Amino acid sequence: MPIQSKKDLKYYLEQDRIALKHPAGFVLKKDSIWKFEILLRKAEYYCNCMPGILKIIGSLYKRRLYRLGLKCGGFSIPVNCFGPGLSIAHYGPIVVNNTAKVGKNCRIHEGVTIGATGKNGQAAIIGDNCFLATGAKVIGDIHLGNDIAVGANAVVTKSFLEDKITLGGVPAKKISNHSSRDFLADGLFDN
Structure with a gap:
């Protein structure tokens, strides 16, 4: 919202x-x-x-x-893409397509891209409490669940609707059942 x-x-x-x-x-x-x-x-x-x-x-x-x-x-972050609780971790290039939608409490590192493909021009919809590590790429009209961590240099090109998992690799796959909560500020979850 x-x-x-x-x-x-x-x-x-x-x-x-x-x-x-x-x-x-x-x-x-x-x-x-x-x-x-x-x-x-x-x-x-x-x-x-x-x-x-x-x-x-x-x-x-x-x-x-x-x-x-x-x-x-080189932050290229358009308005109305991120919910409350955005945390940009470091200086460095971050590219977000204007059609991307990211829920609350996202921690994003340098080198991250949330992009669209040429097919329909739509970028990802990412749930709440996500962690996008250095160099992570989330490409295309896909959906990611809540409490998902995307590992360094992972390339996510398909949807992962399961909550509380970690993704890694090229192309990305589920690598563990660890959620993103360890990477996010504790005060975000008191509300």
């Missing part, structure tokens, strides 16, 4: 802060990843919630988001 109100914006930002394990109340001056996530959420709010001419504010936030994404090593 995308941000639809000021209350949603505050909730998303708080969940993202918890996911990143940041102290409450301030933004560290040199923390570009947290600044990027704040801009992402504000762009979502203004694009989704402002009527008419005020949507221009959303476009301005998206432009700032694009520039900061380049400074962070």
